[in-house]
Amino acid sequence: ETAGRPADAAVRERLAASLEFARAIRLPDGRWPTVGDEDDGRVLLADERASRLDLVGHALAAWLDADPLGDAPALALLLSGRRGRAPRAATDGRHEFPHGGYTVWRERGLHVTFDHGPLGLGRLAAHGHADALAVTIRRGGDPIVVDTGTLAYQEDAEARDRCRATPAHATVTFGGRSQSVMRGPFLWGARATVAADGEGWRCRWASGESHRRAVVIAGDEVRIDDVVTPRAGATLVFPLAPGARAETDGRTATVTIGGTVARFEADAIEGWRIEPIEVAPAFGRREASMRLVAAITGEACRTRIAIAS
Template sequence: MGVPEILWRVQQMAQKKASKVGFGLVAKVPAPSLARFGAPFVAGAPQDVAALREAADAVLAGRWNVFAMKGMNLGFPPQWNRDPKTGTAAPMKLGKAIDYRRESVVGDIKYLWEPSRHLELVTLALAWRATGEQRYAAGARLLLESWFDQCPYPMGVHWTSSLELAVRLLNWAFAWQLLGGADSALFKGEEGTRFQRRWLDNIYRHCHFIRGYFSRHSSANNHLFGEYMGLFVASVQWPCWPESARWEALARRGLEVEALKQNTEDGVNREQAIYYQHEVMDMMLLCHHIGLANGAGFSAPYLERLERLAEFVAALMDVGGNVPMTGDADDAQMVRLSYEGGWSPYRSLLASCALLFQRSDFKRKAGALDDKNRWLFGADAAARWQALPTAGAEQPVTAFPQGGYFLLGKDFGTPDEVRVVIDCAPLGYLSIAAHGHADALSFTLSAGGEELLIDPGTYAYHTQKMWRDYFRSTAAHNTVQVDRQDQSEIGGNFMWLKKANARLLSHQADGAVQHFEGEHDGYRRLADPVGHRRRIEFDATAGMLVVTDVLECRGEHDIALHWQFAEGCTVTVAGGGLRVNGRRQSLAMTCSSGNDVELLRGSDVPLGGWISRQFDEKSPISTAVWHARIAGTTTFVTHIRIGHGGTRQE
C-alpha cells in the first residue's frame, strides 16, 4: 500500500472506532418528503409465469436456494443473522466491529449475506405483479418487516459491507416498483403508513452508510462500482431527503469514472474474471436503464464501453453458449428477473445489449429473449427483438490487446467451429489483484460447441483455504508450472504478492495457419530465474494445434505441463500420448517431454482433477500432467489433433 492508502485506512479505522460511541451514525432519520418518487422502470410481463410462481411458492414455503444449498428449509421468514450453512449465529454488536472474515465468528459469510441481498423479495413482488395473488405481496411485507426487526441499524453483519447494502437497495427499488410504488396497497391505512415510513427510514440509513464507507484504493474494484450503483438507484428512486440530490450526483460521477477506469477500451474488465465482467455489465445496464427512465441516462463513452464489454463476451462464447470460467466467480446476480430453465447470465446480457445497441450479432449470440429483458424493456420488447434483422456469419473480435485475450479458430458460429481463447492478460486489477488467477498463457479449447480444454472455475472464497488456493493456482490451468510453484505468489484469499507479467509477442488470427506467441516473467523470481515463452499454432485445415513451450533457464528445474478436460471427456493414456473422447468431439495429444504423463481425477493428494461450475460445488474431471526434469533452456512441443467422434451422445 502507498502512503495515501495507508492514511485512508487509518481514517477508516478511526471512523469505525468513533462509531462505537455514536459518532458518524444516524441518530434520527429526517422525515422524508413524499412529494416525489422515481419514475417506473420495470414493466412488461413474463412468458414463463409457471416457473416464477414455483419460485415464489418455494420462498413462501421457506425453501431457499443459497449457493450449493438447494431447497433448504430456512423458514419464512428466515433467521437473518444465522449462517444457513454452518448454523453459526453471528453476534449482534456494531456491524463495523465484526470481523466477518473469521469463520469461527460468523460462519461462511457468503451464505450469511446472500439471502439478505433480498433477491427473493423481488421474486415475491414479481409473482404478485404477474398473478395478482395477494399472498405474494403479503409475503413481501412480512419478509421486510422481519429483516427490519432482526437487523436493526447499525447492528450485526448486515451492516458491515457497503456492497451488500448497495445490492439490497437495488432489489428494494425493484420490489417497491413492482408492488405498486408509493401508491401500493401495502402502504394504505395506519399500519401501511407505518410500514412505508419504516422502509424509508432504512433506505436513508443504507444510503448514509454507503456514503461513509466507499471501497477505495486497492479495494476500488467492482465493490466500488456496486456501491455507486446502490447509492445512485436509491437516490433516483427515493429523492426524499435534502442529501438525495448530492448522493445522486456523487454516484453518477463515480459510475461514469469507474466505467472507464475498471474496463479497458477494447472491452475487458480489468479484474480478469469473466463472471465479474458480467456483474459490472449488469450494473452498468441497470443504472443506465433506471437513469433513462428518470430523464437522464449515462454518457456516450459509458455506453460505448458497455458495448465493447458485450463484444468481448460474444467473442468468448462458443456456438454452444459456453463461456470460459476465467478468474473468480461467485454466482451473484444483482437482481433476479428470469426463472426459465437453462437461463444464462451471459446470453441475457447479450440480449439486453442487442436491444440497447440494435446489434443483430448480439441477438444471434443470445439466441432468444428472456423474461429479464421482457421486464426491463416492457411490452414492446418482443417486437423490438423481432425487428432486429438476421445477422450474417459470425466474425468475432479476435484480439483484445489491452485486456490481454486472443482467439484462434475457424468456422465461428457453426457446428464445425473451433474456438481457442488464450490468456495473456495481467493477473488482476489494482495492487491486490483480488479476483485474478495464476493462469498466464493458459488457454481453453472448444469444438463444435463442446468444451474440451477448460478453466476449472473458483469453488471457494472466504473458507476452505486449501481449495481456494488450488482453484486459482497455476496447476489448475492449462499452462506450465515450475518447481511446483505458482506463477504469482498468493498473499491471502483476495490478495497476491509477486505477480506474473504477461506480454504478447505476436498474434495472427487469419488464414489457414494461425498463431499466438507470448511470454511471462512469473518464474524469474526464482533463485535461478526461469522465463516461459509459449507459441500456439492452429492449422485450420488439419485441425491441429501445436503448442511450443520454451523454458529459459541455466539450472535444473521440475516442470509440470497441466491439461484440464471438461466433465464429458474420457481420457486414456495410449502409446505415451493421450486419447480424449468427448461427447461428440475427440482429441489426440502427444508431448515431446516423453511418456511421463500422470492422470488425476478427483484427487486430494496430489490436488488435481476438479471443476467447479457453481460456487461451493465441485466435481471430478480428468487432469493430465506431463512431468519432466530439465537442466538449462528446454523446449517442449505438444501436438493436439481435433477430431469428431466422441464416446457418448448428448
C-alpha cells in the same frame, strides 16, 4: 437515458466493444469459459432458463440498437420495453483482445481461448487466478481442456488455494508452484507479468522463471509452442472436463468426451501422466475429473492437439 440524460458517446463505444467481446467468447449454451473467480451470484434474473451473459447482452444490445448474443429478451423487455433485433453469433476466425488479455478462435465448432492478461483488476487482483497463458478448448457441446473453476471461497482454505494456483490451469508450472504469490484467500503479493513476445506472449514469474507460449489453430488442430527458462521442474498441465476418458502411450494421449476425440502429441516431454483432480462447473459444485501432466525435457516444447468428431 431513461431519465432523460443521454450517455456519452465514449460510454456507448466501450459498452459496444464489451458486447463484441462477449459475442466472441460466448459458448454454444450461452455461458462463457470459466476464468478467475465465479460465484454465480445474482440479484435479479428475469428468466431462469437463460444465461446471465445472454440476458444482460440482450438488454445491452437493445439499448445500443445492436445484435444480441442469444435469444433472451426478458431483461431487455423489463428494463426498456424493447425486444431488439434477432441474435447474431460471432464469425469464425481469430478474435484478438490484446488490452483485455484474450485471444479467441472459432473454427467450425472449435472454440479455443488463450489467456494472456494480467493477474487481475487493479492493485488487489482479488478475484484473479494465477492462470497466465492458459488455454481452454472445446468442440461444439463437448468441453475438452477446461479451467477448473472456483471450488470454494472461505469455507475450504486448501481448495481455495488449489483452484487459484497455476497447476489448476492449462499452462506450464515450475515445480508445482504458482506464477504469483498468494496472500490469503483473495489477495496477492509478488506478481507475475505478461507481455507480448513476437507471435506469442511471455509470462515472467514473480520468482524469476520465464514461460513463452504461442498458439496456432490450423483446421482441426491446435498447436501450442512453449519455451521455458529454466528447464528444470517445468511441467505441462491440461485439466480435462468431467466425464472425459483418457489413455496415454508415451508422448501421445487420447481424450474422448461425448462425440469428440482429441489426440495430444508432444515432443520434448518425458511422457503423459494422468492425475485425478476436482473441477467446479459452477461455484462450489465439485466434480471428479483428471488432468494430463508431462515433465518438459527441453527448453522448447510443441504440443499438437488433433480434434475429431
